[in-house]
Amino acid sequence: MSPATVPADVDEESDQELLTGRARHEDLAERLLEPLWSTPRWMKPALIVTFAMTLMLVGAVLYTMVSGIGVWGNRIPVVWAFAITNFVWWIGIGHAGTFISAFLLLLEQKWRASINRFAEAMTIFAVMQAALFPLLHLGRPWYFYWLVPYPSTMSIWPQFRSALTWDVAAISTYFTVSVLFWYLGLVPDFAVARDRAPTKARRLVYGVFALGWRGSASGWMRYRTVYALLAGVAAPLVVSVHSIVSMDFATAQLPGWHSEIFPPFFVAGAILSGLAMVFLLMLPVRRLYRLEEVITVRHLDMLARFTLVTSCIVGYSYAAEAYNAAYGGDVFEMSQIFSTRARGPFAWAFWGTIVCNVLAPQILWLRRARRSAPFLFALSFAVQVGMWVERFLIIVASQSRDFLPSSFRTYTPSFIDGTILVGTLGCFLFLMLLFIRYVPFIPIREVQRLQRSLAEERSA
């Protein structure tokens, strides 16, 4: 074998791994539509359980609205606690979808095709959960429209110099762009479902959502232009949203918050937790729907590599935060990082964060680990816990021990805090289940395009 033939063979082999079996278009479209036409046995109990959890969330939210946020565990000096921890965590989870979908589209990474729809849906549902927390935190959420610059009789406007107002613009833009990007990607697949639906009612419903898409050449040309345009604008949003969220903290003078590294640190952490959530949701669905031919081991490998990279960036950020505290010489900052967090009452969270987010993902250097679905599932669970605890650490530890020792207080969450967190998890899963049941969750046309492209490469 000549040296020149080696990379070509390797490339061909790795590309083939993106799709296995099912060579013809027809088979693939029919295969990917199957989940829409039948309800698996596990779906009903799963929907009932997650719906019950959603009702729990509704109850806890109503109780909070009626009683006020005093029913939470927030007490001076810890005024941002569980709710803002949950908010940052959910927003972070919402990052992987657009990252996978937009960034990888712009970089022409073929392996995004099988998983992007799933990740985009995850983004939208996660941002919906995230938005709940700052709204409730307003105290009087029914006045949320005060955050929008509408012409009021008192001429009172939102404070545009506040990072909290930037949050409103960033999150609402991110949500809108994510929904448009997701829905635009779905239109051709809704048309496939419309054209092949077994009943008239389904043809009608999918027909409405397909908007009349017919796959004309001129339609495809404009569609691709707009899809690329949306990907182009969604990509910087991935960076901007969590950067702006990080400024909620970084612009404050509090020890542990006032740090220049926060924007890139938050973005890397967000993508890490988002990738972990993709694994947590995708692996069971891949198994239950027997989608190993479409979501192949190669996909797991590529996602695991991204997880490893973002974990290393997060690890670097932890080290830089500690280094900056030591090099800056500010006693309060040093006390926060080296005493309160590393050895104080929050040591469990600090070391748990290091183990879950930095040390455990290092196993992904091993190829076998990157290709093992059970291992990736377990690791993703650990990362997800680690990322939540990291946000808890940043938010709660910094407030509980700031400049004045006489005002140091510990924090204990209330039952309602826990109920809302569990409830948002249930609501998120409930929406994901509905999505899996009624929406083509693997992009049919994208995968067919990939299939054709791989076939052309092989024949060339």
Added chain:
Amino acid sequence: MTLPEARWMARFATERDLLDAIPIVRRAGATDVDAATPVESDAVLDSLEIRRSRIPTAAFFAAVGLGVGAWWIEWWTRNESFPSDVGARPNVSSWADLPIVFESTVLGVAVSSFVLLLVALRLPRLRHPWFAVAQFGADDACWLAWAEPHASSSRHADLAAELAALGATTILPVLPDDAEPDAVENGAGSSL
């Protein structure tokens, strides 16, 4: 015998057959030539000589408009309508304006390009003459659509024969929106 303008669709099993048929239909004097393919195809776009979309240009202006509008609101509310001293921060602070201007610009691109796409494709539209053509969309076949303005019946028959030789499995008339769809299903078209 000369016919009034008629619209037709031909079904091809593969994109290769479709590509071969496009110049034939063009040469026969057909107008409004379009194709429907399951996935986008650069070769089909090139063959049909479809012009680049102007949506990005329009979206650019919409984005700039929204960005400038957001910046103006920020400036006006702070400097003209209700100046206030918050933590001794300057009222005129372009750095503090940037995040919302950026987000508004991005929102402008996204919403305008999506709306312009719907306008350009005349969507949403639940009924379309193509949907009434038998077998359209039922599988992953490719379709060629064209109009024959005032073609004679013999010329149409020649073209149909030529397309059949190129692999067209069916050639069917496309009836206007208000026509009875049953006419197609009852064999008004010519199955080849």
